Amino acid sequence: MKKRVTLVLILLALGSVAFAGGAAPWWEWKSTTGAIVCAQASPGKGWVKWTGPYSDLKCSMKEQKYRISNRNTTGRPAAPEP
Numbered sequence: 001m002k003k004r005v006t007l008v009l010i011l012l013a014l015g016s017v018a019f020a021g022g023a024a025p026w027w028e029w030k031s032t033t034g035a036i037v038c039a040q041a042s043p044g045k046g047w048v049k050w051t052g053p054y055s056d057l058k059c060s061m062k063e064q065k066y067r068i069s070n071r072n073t074t075g076r077p078a079a080p081e082p
Contacts, residue, residue, distance in 0.1 A: 025053030025063050 024040045030050040037043055038059035053063040 023055075025055065026057055026059055027052035027054065028059045 026038055026040055028036055028038055028050040029043055029047040030036050031043075032046045036050060037047075038054070038057060042049075052059065055061050055063040
C-alpha cells in the first residue's frame with residue numbers, strides 16, 4: 001500500500017511540472033508573396049518571422065518581458081566590490 005501511495009505522489013509531482021511552463025508566444029509571419037499571418041509556429045515553407053513576440057492570437061498585444069534590475073534601489077551607496 002505504501003508503495004502505491006509513493007508511486008502516485010511521484011507521478012503527481014512529475015505531472016505538475018508539465019503545467020508549470022507558460023504559453024508559447026505568437027508571432028507575425030510574412031510570406032514571400034507579402035501576406036502576413038499571426039501564428040505560434042511557422043505556417044510552412046516560404047514564411048519568415050516578421051514581428052513579435054505577442055501574447056494574443058491577434059498579434060496586437062506585445063508580450064511583456066520582465067527583467068530583474070541590478071540597480072541599487074535602496075538610496076544608499078552600493079558596497080564596493082572586493
